[in-house]
Amino acid sequence: MRFTIEQKELIKSLTTVQKGVSSKTTLPVLKGILIEAAENYLKMVTTDLEIGIEHFTTAQIEEEGIFVADAKLLSGIIRKLPSRPVTFVMDSQQQLTISCDHISFTLHLLEKEEFPELPIVMAENSFKVPQDLFKEMIHQTVFCASQDETKPSLLGLRVETKKNLLRLTGVDGFRLAYRNCSIDNEIEAAFTIPVKAMTELSQIIPDTSDPMQIAFTDKQIVFSMDNTKLISRRIEKPFIEYENILPKESEIQVTVNRGTLYSSVDRASLLVSEGKSSLMKWVLKNGELVMTAQTQMGQMIEKVPVDQQGEDMEIAFNARYLMEALRVIEDEEITIKMINHRSPAIIEPVEGDRYLHLILPVRMAAAEEA
Amino acid sequence: MRFTIEQKELIKSLTTVQKGVSSKTTLPVLKGILIEAAENYLKMVTTDLEIGIEHFTTAQIEEEGIFVADAKLLSGIIRKLPSRPVTFVMDSQQQLTISCDHISFTLHLLEKEEFPELPIVMAENSFKVPQDLFKEMIHQTVFCASQDETKPSLLGLRVETKKNLLRLTGVDGFRLAYRNCSIDNEIEAAFTIPVKAMTELSQIIPDTSDPMQIAFTDKQIVFSMDNTKLISRRIEKPFIEYENILPKESEIQVTVNRGTLYSSVDRASLLVSEGKSSLMKWVLKNGELVMTAQTQMGQMIEKVPVDQQGEDMEIAFNARYLMEALRVIEDEEITIKMINHRSPAIIEPVEGDRYLHLILPVRMAAAEEA
Known part of the structure; x- marks a missing residue:
């Protein structure tokens, strides 16, 4: 040779x-x-x-x-x-x-x-999506996929396509992120791909809007770009019926600057109790969001003016979940929809349905104890 | 407050x-x-x-x-x-x-x-050196200082000044690096400062040629810059009489491009035997330096033309020692002086005595076994 x-x-x-x-x-x-x-x-x-x-x-x-x-x-x-x-x-x-x-x-x-031979995938079904867009979609959802081996069905990203819509969804039991895009596609399909495959795929996708072909059989999926293919098994266990956990309506709605909110959550996460998650309490009152974090190290208070619709309320979150969601959103302004301190909060674009982040609140009693 | x-x-x-x-x-x-x-x-x-x-x-x-x-x-x-x-x-x-x-x-x-009070150092003796120059001198010598706790006298950098010359020296028993500069100073002094103090000092020295004052007593040293002081103890054990181990004359001399040599040594260090140092063998013959490295992973051979004075010879080095010395030298061309395969090799500038690196060779038998 x-x-x-x-x-x-x-x-x-x-x-x-x-x-x-x-x-x-x-x-x-x-x-x-x-x-x-x-x-x-x-x-x-x-x-x-x-x-x-x-x-x-x-x-x-x-x-x-x-x-x-x-x-x-x-x-x-x-x-x-x-x-x-x-x-x-x-x-x-x-x-x-x-x-x-x-x-x-x-x-x-x-x-x-x-050296093992790669499986030959005889896929009859496939659709296409711009490579850079798919990379962005993975980035904006993969952090939500479960890392809990006892929930094998959630150890992957859900890929769904129907009527020109493509959606990627990650869920870990405490939060959910999905990202939509419209593609030119007539077939209907849904499958779950292991996180590791999606992470590796996002690392090898070049910065081009050239189409990636996604072809699949019952067991396998093949992502094809120009001169590179990634082949992965599908996760066979059924994915959670997540549509059921998305709140249908919300009584309280806040529009806020994403960067300002991200900086606050980032600062709150400095006050960590050893071995515990950083918690952040929100008090929404008269168009002002007062955010507090408290541990044995000290206390933080920040006040941010917001566009408030609906009643005043209090709610507490795991600061890391907020931070990871806010980090991948690119919009300057976002809308947060809430029902009460026990129900999941939703982060959405001010307009449209390009993405959705759902975060379960922390029980207030737990937040006070931390 | x-x-x-x-x-x-x-x-x-x-x-x-x-x-x-x-x-x-x-x-x-x-x-x-x-x-x-x-x-x-x-x-x-x-x-x-x-x-x-x-x-x-x-x-x-x-x-x-x-x-x-x-x-x-x-x-x-x-x-x-x-x-x-x-x-x-x-x-x-x-x-x-x-x-x-x-x-x-x-x-x-x-x-x-x-909170402990810092010692008050009543220093009568001091001299000055440009801050950025002293930072560079630390960088070019500190990697040679010993990390072997059984050699407490070598766990520091030697600072010597005499007749307008300032020298920093690091020695670890297998290699030595010194760096000279001329300063405006009449006092004669020599002391050893712990590596940790020198490393921290180099991290806080700003990029300015403003003078740093170095003041000392029998036990302490104070480095003073603009609005910052670093105080350290001196190492009291006597430093090695390193002048004695510097070869007085060399029969074989090679002038070579530093970057070319560095790249070769860098490549040789890819072939590492687990738990062993990377070794590099040099065969100098007819104005050509043939460098080889060999482990169970494979073999490397590189040939570099050099300006050779003196006889042909063979010698072997620990690749890491060569690499760390070549990395801190800024000259494009360097001179390497050797006597035989058992005697230390010296790396020097082509002209002048701004710096010197001494590296003990590895016994050829050991190199063959590796």
């Missing part, structure tokens, strides 16, 4: 496929990248048995071949080579030599026969 | 004094910053009992007073306030209220009576 490729191009490709390498594995070959040189391209594959990434790039192939090299070592070496053509040669002893200018590395390879 | 200060000014001051806060301490008050409001200034003090930092800044004092607040919490709060005037008020219950715009924090304070 013998091929040559520009160092810069190779780095780009390795950065993409390396995301699929298993960090914790007892199977040594899963720490590797499989590289196949054929015709005028390189095919690179990584997998942790749950998620697989397949990537293609062009190269000058002089002799075809295939090998599996340690991903971390290979990336480390290529990253530290000069921006010049890099030549890969594999000899009959299955040793790989990487040459660039006056530099030459010889590496021991991993057993390519042990 | 009551005073007001601009948030931006306060952040600058806190960033400086916070470096002196004890990170690991059983004495809670050492996690604090002592702030004294008097006349038209604030005096801020932190100490870990070995090193003390004292800093002054102007503020609008309405009522004098003194308090000790948790350094991390105080800095965290001030950092997250808007860029506006911040007012501190301490009530008779020894509670501190910090107000800024619509925001108010109330903090519990630490016991100011327990």
